Amino acid sequence: MRTSFSVFSSFLLALIVLINPLFLGASEALSDGGSSPETTTSNDTSCRTFSDTSDPDEAETNYVIYRNLIKANEKEEAMKVWRKVYATSPAADGRRPTVYTDGVAFFSELIRQYPDRKQAYGDTILMLYQQARDCYPGDGYMAAIQGFDSYYTYEGLATKDEVFALFKESLEIDGPEKLQYFVINPMSSLLVEQHREGKIEADEAKEISDALMTRLEKGLAECEGRYCEAWETIKAYTPDVLRYFETVKGFYDCDYYINQYYQDFLDNPTDCDVILTVFSRLKYGECLEGSPEFDAVSKAYAENCVVTAGPSTLKIAFDNLKDGEYDTAIENFLAASEETDDAEKKGRYLLYAAKVYYSHKRNFREARKYALRAAGANPNSGEPYMLIGTLYASSGPLCGPGTGFDSQIVTWPAIDKWQRAKAIEPALASEANKFINRYAQYMPSKSDIFQRGINEGDKFFVGCWIQESTRVRTP
Structure with missing residues (x-):
C-alpha cells in the first residue's frame, strides 16, 4: 500500500x-x-x-x-x-x-x-x-x-x-x-x-x-x-x-440519566409528561429504589400520573413506558389509538407514540410521522405541531456542525410549526411564543444570508431530514 x-x-x-x-x-x-x-x-x-x-x-x-x-x-x-x-x-x-x-x-x-x-x-x-x-x-x-x-x-x-x-x-x-x-x-x-x-x-x-x-x-x-x-x-x-x-441499553449508567434528566423534573414537579419521561429514563438507566432522585420521581408519578381509567391497552402502554420498554410502549399506544373512535383520544394516543420516538428512541423521522397522524386524527389540537417544532429546533447537530448557517436554518421551519400550533389552538400561545422567542435569536444573521445571496422574506428549502420549504428571517 x-x-x-x-x-x-x-x-x-x-x-x-x-x-x-x-x-x-x-x-x-x-x-x-x-x-x-x-x-x-x-x-x-x-x-x-x-x-x-x-x-x-x-x-x-x-x-x-x-x-x-x-x-x-x-x-x-x-x-x-x-x-x-x-x-x-x-x-x-x-x-x-x-x-x-x-x-x-x-x-x-x-x-x-x-x-x-x-x-x-x-x-x-x-x-x-x-x-x-x-x-x-x-x-x-x-x-x-x-x-x-x-x-x-x-x-x-x-x-x-x-x-x-x-x-x-x-x-x-x-x-x-x-x-x-x-x-x-x-x-x-x-x-x-x-x-x-x-x-x-x-x-x-x-x-x-x-x-x-x-x-x-x-x-x-x-x-x-x-x-x-x-x-x-x-x-x-x-x-x-x-x-x-441512550437508545443502547446499558451504554450509560444511572448517574448519566440523573444528570441529564432530573433537573427537568425539579423544574416541572407535577407535569405528568415530564415525570413520566424522567421516571422512565431513570428506570432504563437501572436507577434503584433508595436513590433520593429515583424515590422523588417515583412518588410524583404515583401522585400525578397513574392511569386508572381508559382502555386497558393504554394502561399497558404507560406501564411499558414507565419500565423503559419503549418498542412495546409504542406498539400499545398505537393499538390504543385503533381501539377508539374519539378524535381527541385517538390524536392523544398517537402523539404519545410520537413522543416516545422523540424522547426515548431519538428517531426524529418516526416522531414526526406519528405527530402528523395525531394532527390528522384531531385537527383541533396544536400539540402535534409543538412537538414537530421541537424536533426541528433540536436538529442543528443532525443537519450541520451544531453552529453556523447549516445548523441555524432549522429554526425557520421550527418557528413555522410553533406559529401553526398556536393558530390552531390559541391556548398554546404562551408556550409557543416562549419557544419562538427563545429560538428566534439563533436564526442566521443578516450578514449570513447576505453572504449567500439570500434576502429576508425569500422562500428557502431546508434539506437534511426536514425537507420543507420555509421563509427566510433574521433575528
Missing part, C-alpha cells in the same frame, strides 16, 4: 508542476542536480533530513529562507524555495513536520486562487499529511488535521471510514487528555454513524464517547477568554449527538 501510494504521490506532484503557474519559475530550480519532488516520496527519501543531504548547511539555509519569506508574505518566492527543501529534506531537522504543513498551507492557498483545481491540490494536501504521519508517527496532530480536512475541506477525497480511522489514530496517540479540540465534533458524529451501521461495537463506542467527553470537560475547565468560544461550540454539539447512545 505504501509503495503504490508513493508512486501516485510522485505522479501527482509532477502533474502539478506542469499545471501550476507558481511552479513555472521554480521548476528550473529542481534541475540543478538535486532530487525532484517526484523522487522524494519513496520509502527511502520521504523522511530525509538536512543531515541526509549532500550539503546540510545549504538545505537548512533554504529552510530558513523560505520560512522568512512566508513571514514577509512573499508566498510565491517562498513556495519556490520550499520546493527545494521538500525535494532534498522534507523532514527538516527530524524534529518537526513543518515542511509538510507549510506545503499544506501553500496548496490551500492555491485552491483559493484556482478553485477548479481543488481535486488535484486536495489530493496533494492529503498526500503531504500522509507523509508527515509516516515520518512523525508519534504526532497525533497530523492524523487529526488530515482527518479534519478530509471531512470538511476536501470532502470526497476519503471515505467516512477512513476519516474515522484517522481520528481514532489521533486519539490513540494523544489520548483523551490531549486530543485536538477540532476532532471532537466530527468524531462524535462519525462515532454515531459507525455504531448505527454496525461497524463498531458498543464497548468500543463507549470508550471513545467517554474519551470525547473527558476532553470536552477538560477544555471547558481550562480555557480562558476567547479560547472558550470553541469549547462552548463543542459543548452545544457533541453531548447532544452522543445522546443517540
